[in-house]
Amino acid sequence: MATTTITTEHYLLYPSPRNAQNVVFAHQLFLPYPYALIHLPDFDLSGPCSLFAACRKTDQKMGQLVTFELAQDQARFERLFTPD
Template sequence: MATQTIQTDLYKLYPSPRNTHKDVFEHQVFVPYPYAIIDLEVMELAGKTTLFAACRLSDMKMGQLVSFELAADQAKFERLFTPD
């Protein structure tokens, strides 16, 4: 079964099969490391999150997009995430 893509004004997104939610939430972080391992569960975030492989349309840069239901979770992710 092919994965459905999601097109927004800024990104073309490829959902992770590990997502438990299908939404693209308001708070977002583009990570310009397409092969970095992002384990959202170990960060113990309070709200819902989704992870996507992403192509940023403005410059066609590949990476990953993490979207967050809560702004506090976005701030915590930005503080804790370091690419491997």
């Protein structure tokens, strides 16, 4: 099945097939680790979140974009995430 891309002002996004919803939430974190394994349920977040493979438009850097509905979830993710 073909994956739909999402274009935003700053990114070209490819949704993860594991997303419950492909929503780009207000709180965003770009991770310059395109091959890192990120399993969002492991972070025990309070609100909805989504994960995308991402190409940053400013420099064509590939990585992943994690978006969060709640700022506290972003802070928790940043505190707990360590790249492979």
